[in-house]
Amino acid sequence: MEHFIYGGDYNPDQWLDRPDILKEDVRLMKNAHMNEATLGVFAWAVEEPREGEYHLDWLEEIIDRLYENGISTILATPSGARPRWLAEKYPEVLRTLPDGTKAKFGGRHNHCFTSPVYRQKVYEIDRKLAEKFAGNPAVIGWHISNEFGGECYCPLCQEAFRQWLKKKYGTIEALNRAWWSTFWSHTYADFSEVEAPSPIGESATMGLDLDWKRFITDQTADFMKVEKKALKDGGAAQPMTINMMYDYDGLDYGRMAKDLDIISWDSYPEWGGPEGNEKPALGHGRCHDYMRSLKDQPFLLMESCPSSTNWQEVSRLKAPGLLTCASLHAIGHGADSVQYFQIRQSRGSSEKFHGALIDQTGRDDTRVYKEAAEVGRMLERISRAKGAVTRARAALVQDTQNRWAIADTQGPRNCGMGYLEFIQELYRALKKQGIDVDVIDQDHGYEPYDLIVLPMLYSVRNENDRRLKAFVENGGVLVGTYFTGVVDETDLCFEGDTPHGLTDVFGIRRLEIDGLYDGQKNTLTGNGKTYSCDRLCERIAPEGAETLLTYGEDFYAGESALTVHAFGKGKAYYLAAHADEALLSDLMRRAIFDAGIGPLVQDLPSGVEVQSRLKGDSTYLFFENFGTEEGKISLSKNESVLYGEQDGSIPPCHVLVVERKN
Amino acid sequence: MEHFIYGGDYNPDQWLDRPDILKEDVRLMKNAHMNEATLGVFAWAVEEPREGEYHLDWLEEIIDRLYENGISTILATPSGARPRWLAEKYPEVLRTLPDGTKAKFGGRHNHCFTSPVYRQKVYEIDRKLAEKFAGNPAVIGWHISNEFGGECYCPLCQEAFRQWLKKKYGTIEALNRAWWSTFWSHTYADFSEVEAPSPIGESATMGLDLDWKRFITDQTADFMKVEKKALKDGGAAQPMTINMMYDYDGLDYGRMAKDLDIISWDSYPEWGGPEGNEKPALGHGRCHDYMRSLKDQPFLLMESCPSSTNWQEVSRLKAPGLLTCASLHAIGHGADSVQYFQIRQSRGSSEKFHGALIDQTGRDDTRVYKEAAEVGRMLERISRAKGAVTRARAALVQDTQNRWAIADTQGPRNCGMGYLEFIQELYRALKKQGIDVDVIDQDHGYEPYDLIVLPMLYSVRNENDRRLKAFVENGGVLVGTYFTGVVDETDLCFEGDTPHGLTDVFGIRRLEIDGLYDGQKNTLTGNGKTYSCDRLCERIAPEGAETLLTYGEDFYAGESALTVHAFGKGKAYYLAAHADEALLSDLMRRAIFDAGIGPLVQDLPSGVEVQSRLKGDSTYLFFENFGTEEGKISLSKNESVLYGEQDGSIPPCHVLVVERKN
């Protein structure tokens, strides 16, 4: 499609007895400048009401009618919500809980990914869909299942896990070593003795916990590949995606991305809270960057909400303009679509109050409908930016498996290590400098970057110490922090000095880690400045590094807390404590300067976020004002406004799109 | 009985080996001016120690001895606590938990209401009791079971639920439509597929949840009818009641009331807390009014505590006078009794510290005993008011099924909708005007009233829109609020404009609902005044209504927030946001004035509550001072003091009873 995709989840299967509504929906979507609908996400019970009895003509009719009105379809496989008859006839498709209880039918995600029966039934319906729709020009993509997630502990999954471990470790001795199972005499004599972690069984063997999570990701990916195969066997050649979720830690998306044609995700910021809109914008901005960096290419905003989100703590209305800001925010970060959940509100069940283009009144004069139509107009106006790419020179490392390891380990701060929060604080400090940022995991290459920010890389895998060393040697700027280089992939402590493999790069070694209680603080001083820190304070010994800041209090007052070390052609900072916003801001500014990265614009106004995308000889600059004051961008001769005020001013809750000719 | 009933739960079955105590109890009850004892509530294990072996002579002996001393009996059926042998021999009588686990014997309420065996065994013991005691002149009433409540999820209950649904819906298609089950592909092919809600199964289908709760009420009522039949088959002709609980939402008492001769309930206010006594008094005052309004007739205060209540968070002592205040408070609201749990404290188990007339010291010189005796004297003094009725002209709608629906739905404020709290705030505002108030559900008629206050009637059933319209057309004053008229009985959103069926009555339509986070506020301004609001703010469009207040902040500043609309011979207010105490007070004052309702007395002192009851040509006025300052009532010539200070003064923790000749 040459335009940005604009549409969303549409569930006509709930309204098949209402042809008046089905017809009216097309008119309303069209008037809102939509060009896409995502169909069939929860339609299995209508598509196959009884086993082997397929009803797909209604779907074809709707797809065709939409297409006649300029609306293409992304077609979903229905495996995200299976029909009741499947559970009644084949109870094995239901999940088993960690304590061994078999779940009943219900909820949304509740299917065993291992069950051969479930895989077979999903294969059959998926293939039927592909056979019927693969050649339909209306269908531009496949949406596999829905928000993959969750775990099953049934005997089939347990056995698959054992096979997975056998493949990974080869011998039981290797597994025992990796998991340090001699502790508490938990040694395994044979792979057959392994069981998944359970609150009423093994619950404190970190290696087991981590491998189980890896297995869950691999098994889910394996299930996804069955679905892909069914579609391809049915003739499908369109791009395939799954819709991912915000900061979800049940799966390592990095491992799933390689099997997808395009990344898509569902973004639901908590707008309008007591702390304002900048905070949720920066959180979802980071997640947009994470999603884009998964494949280093544009992604789809598969779901977002045109009004309030009913399953959040509070359903705040979006203030006027905020829908436009949020939509452009995704585009700026690399999205090639704006899609909603949902086009028309349900009348009943658990998401009937989830915002939609068309609410239960059916009106087209609502505030929401009118703003959604304006978003459609905006996307048309800036459509030449579609497909443009992002070329960030700074990367922030956010690693899912490391997140698992930090969350699971015991000590040094069981009341909260704050891994994601710290990443978010660093992200904010970077974005406030007006630059683009990639958010990558530790399997990603470091070559494209001039600056790597590496918070709390506790669990190191994939030769990262070696690769980071090479990065700095070759001239890169590295910012490492406390709690880096402590354990390997299965949470086994490294022997000898730490940060493991990086003591020479940073020019320091770690002595001790002090956990601080909530409310306890220390200070960091140097060069006439004083900052604050809390949570975790490492005692470190410089071995070559220059000390920039020292602790101000406690028995380690005067000892190094922030160091810098020239190594090869580059340099490496080491921040030994969880520091306040002021220090993170100063440190990121300094590191960006060292890395030679310039801002996208001069004097970015407070509250305004900027992103850039490149295509041909144009740089597209996207600005959204999530603050409370009007901002203004100075435009150069080679810059022109594509959308927004021509003088570059951006009132609160407004946007600006600028094209710069390079 | 011509006097007010004064007595309470008495458990001589715990002391059968202590004739000295059984004898002393009679003396102490008599000296406390008591005329009633409630017997047999937990006595099944003594009445039928082994299956089919009935021991009732001890009970007859006690009933007769009490009667000889002027003390009548309300006799309980023992089904509220079944003996252990029943569970051992017939495990089906034990409840099954929502996740399918079978409960063990224990606790108090733990019996399946569906089990045919349990029903049969209960029938047999009940009938035996009736056969022996129906003709005994000492027995003045029957207390069926004890505090009915709880749920069972066993196969018998599941099947009964399916039959119940079949009867309600006729076809599975109708059920699917009502529950909007196509969402998430949860369509039912047959009634046999339905299972009760479960945390490990279906947990987010609102229609299912609501119907399950309705079924529980109906099944409990059905069980109760088995008990009634047993008593009647045994010859019983005395009035029958069940003891209800404060704001209990496990049952819809409105549906059970029609099968009872008289309402009774157990009232345990949390006196002496940091916020003082007015708040609990107003809470239980509302509940007294709710209980009275169930049958629009006097009720019994079946249980209350003469001292501190051991199962509450804190067992505060009742300050001197508070027992008298609380007792008269019930009488004023329509009670024809004051009864305690309990006459004599147990020596062991979980309620041994629950306050009683006679504590473990056995003394009659305790502070509690002496005040209880004074309550007895007071009741004798005012006995001519017994049987007097309440004729309130204002009604507040508190609807149990609506409460279920609001608690269950997702959005617009999952952190708390505050339904009951809002009702309580409105009740307070009404009572502070010194009027009587009925508290009714939406099945109650509106004809007797001049003012209907209708907070958050989210789920509308029983043609309430039509009936409310008729009420206003005929001259009534209606105060409706935000979140009214949104869904039908099974939580299905109405199509088109809302408040459904009432847009012309209120002269407005709802545009959007904004949920505010805890701590966020808006203002309401108009006519020189400014109020505060929070939680939920609706945007509404006046269509005929006059705007009284507008929002002061946010993007909908200046839009209508409180409106009034003349409709037919009446008028209708619409309050679009959760407003502060000041506005609720002003609004209720205005609505009462509009409805032409005058206060019971002029200048009601702060902290004093008033209620009235009518009998013949007398109006009885009851005053209780729950505040901290002395108040005084001006007496007219046609008014005389029955109890309290003759000059009408009421010190804190004191009462006044006045008879007014009409």
Place this chain on the structure above:
Amino acid sequence: MEHFIYGGDYNPDQWLDRPDILKEDVRLMKNAHMNEATLGVFAWAVEEPREGEYHLDWLEEIIDRLYENGISTILATPSGARPRWLAEKYPEVLRTLPDGTKAKFGGRHNHCFTSPVYRQKVYEIDRKLAEKFAGNPAVIGWHISNEFGGECYCPLCQEAFRQWLKKKYGTIEALNRAWWSTFWSHTYADFSEVEAPSPIGESATMGLDLDWKRFITDQTADFMKVEKKALKDGGAAQPMTINMMYDYDGLDYGRMAKDLDIISWDSYPEWGGPEGNEKPALGHGRCHDYMRSLKDQPFLLMESCPSSTNWQEVSRLKAPGLLTCASLHAIGHGADSVQYFQIRQSRGSSEKFHGALIDQTGRDDTRVYKEAAEVGRMLERISRAKGAVTRARAALVQDTQNRWAIADTQGPRNCGMGYLEFIQELYRALKKQGIDVDVIDQDHGYEPYDLIVLPMLYSVRNENDRRLKAFVENGGVLVGTYFTGVVDETDLCFEGDTPHGLTDVFGIRRLEIDGLYDGQKNTLTGNGKTYSCDRLCERIAPEGAETLLTYGEDFYAGESALTVHAFGKGKAYYLAAHADEALLSDLMRRAIFDAGIGPLVQDLPSGVEVQSRLKGDSTYLFFENFGTEEGKISLSKNESVLYGEQDGSIPPCHVLVVERKN
């Protein structure tokens, strides 16, 4: 051993593939002045990798090599963590949860103490160990299992419980009476009907709850005796111990102590929190005193942490000197050892961050290693105090069974009775006077003491009323408090006046108990002073006692709140409310004075704790400064400094040991 034991848990079984490390460990332990290692605590899987296949030679080799280097062994039986094969082959050894669920293998403590198979398998391995090592001169003691705790609800345990009850009560009628089971009709017809308490069954029968807890203690002790028998059958004659835990309430240690040769326990104070170090020091000081008083003889500090404790909320580093203070603190309170968990940190699993002598770097120049070596030097310096005894003249009663009863009962303050907190407050008030204190349960004799402080002795057993009366009659000073003498051993309220059996001793009787909400307070006034109180305020009537303080507020203002009564040759104080620190301090000072107990030193500096031990004609005085200011002790001529500053000064986090010649 003539020196203090210095060593700790050592797990070479985790490093059998690393002879380099095993060798280095010996060098490092020796250099740290250690003379002991605790071996085999978690080694079962290595000692018996397959059923009946014993591998003990590696252990012998290590024991011998350590011994050659001056390091003796305390050898553990491995029953605290059984190998996986035992659970696979004999599932009965796994515990059953209170709801009937069978646990899976995992965690640490998870074995049924009743299972004959488990007892047999434990017997066999224990006996093998004894046979091999009983005669080895290196082995100086046996460490049975590890931190006994937890409960099992399997059919075997249920049946053993029934037999236990049969033995205790003889007839089911006696049990019914003791448990007051007629309440709620829960009468038992036969012992076979009894089941353990369960959240899905009987959960509010206090007598059942208490007897179940007693049974758990007895059954655990019975299991422990099986282990002792195995060791003795194998020839072991060394002292035997189990390692106990801080304020653990799963077992009544008092009942287990009589079967042990020596008490040992694991002490992990939460140092470095926001409230400083005095509070945790006083908490563990009390526990040291409790452990010493169990057998009135020196005990072992079996586990403590040389650095931060990873399973606590926060892993704070120990400030310099704190390890020395904490170690001497244990010695001062009566320990004959300082032992660590652990000598070398694990590389993996849940305690890899638990502090150790040797951390993962393997260095001996760490701050922790160096301070641990200094502790070793200190212990050598003061070794003549080894074996010295404590002769306290004041005792504080802390009773585990009473703690169970208070925690379980309903009312008068379900939001917190504060039993242990109150004991701790009184302990602090006593220790601040600079005296030694025994912490005893109510089975302990009162004869050795001049002062007994008896907080909240709610549940009285073992003729304590009679024994306390004798204590006062014979000249003792007794301080009793609110909530004393309420129920008997099975939580059955006494009939008649209370405090049961002590009304004549205290010269008062209890009228009522008022529970106060959190935040509510009253005052206590008298003699020109005003104190504060909260939580619980009893109304009491003096009957012979002199009133020292009266309540200042509420309806009982002016009534007695603190009384004193001369009785026989002694006197008895009664404190009717939970009073503030100032009053507890004044009251303890007065009671100590009345009892004629003098302080160990004059003018004990703030923040410094003192303890004494006697041996021959020497009194050893131990001082630890847990405060933030330097303190100084004035030394007399007969006093000399064994360790610390010769002038008696004690900077913060420093210690002083003084020998006084008597």
